Amino acid sequence: MQVTCPNCGARYAVDPLAIGPTGRTVQCARCSHRWRERPIAPAAVVPPPLRPIPDFVIRPPTYNSGLPALTTPPAKTRWGLWLSIAAATVVVLGLAAYAFRGELLALLPAEWRDFLHIDALRELFRQ
Ligand SMILES: [Zn+2]
Numbered sequence: 001m002q003v004t005c006p007n008c009g010a011r012y013a014v015d016p017l018a019i020g021p022t023g024r025t026v027q028c029a030r031c032s033h034r035w036r037e038r039p040i041a042p043a044a045v046v047p048p049p050l051r052p053i054p055d056f057v058i059r060p061p062t063y064n065s066g067l068p069a070l071t072t073p074p075a076k077t078r079w080g081l082w083l084s085i086a087a088a089t090v091v092v093l094g095l096a097a098y099a100f101r102g103e104l105l106a107l108l109p110a111e112w113r114d115f116l117h118i119d120a121l122r123e124l125f126r127q
Contacts, residue, residue: 001040007033016040 001016005028016039018024023038097104105118113119 003037005031005033006035007031
C-alpha cells in the first residue's frame, strides 16, 4: 500500500501487514511528522468472492414479440454461369456436328437433303 505524509506529502510504499488490521502510528522520514495510518478497507484489499452466474435460458422469440421476422434470403441467380454452360454446350455440339458431318449427312433421308439444299450448299462451299 502507499502511505502519504499529511504534512509534507512524501509518499512511501509500505507492506499492508506492517500497518496491521487496526492501524499504526508512523513517522515521516523527511519531516519527522507522526500520524496514525489506518489500514486499507478490507473490501478494497480482498476482492469480493466470485458469485456463480445463475443459469438462464434463451428462448426463441415468440410471434409478435417485437423482434424482426426472420426471412429467407432470396435465392441467388447465377445467370452468368448458366449462360456460360449453354454457350459451351452450343460450341461443343457445333464442333461435334462439324467433325461428324459426313456421318450425319449419311443418316439424313434423301427428302431432307433435298429440303435443306445440302448438296447445293456443299457445292457452294467446295471452291
Ligand atoms: Zn512528511
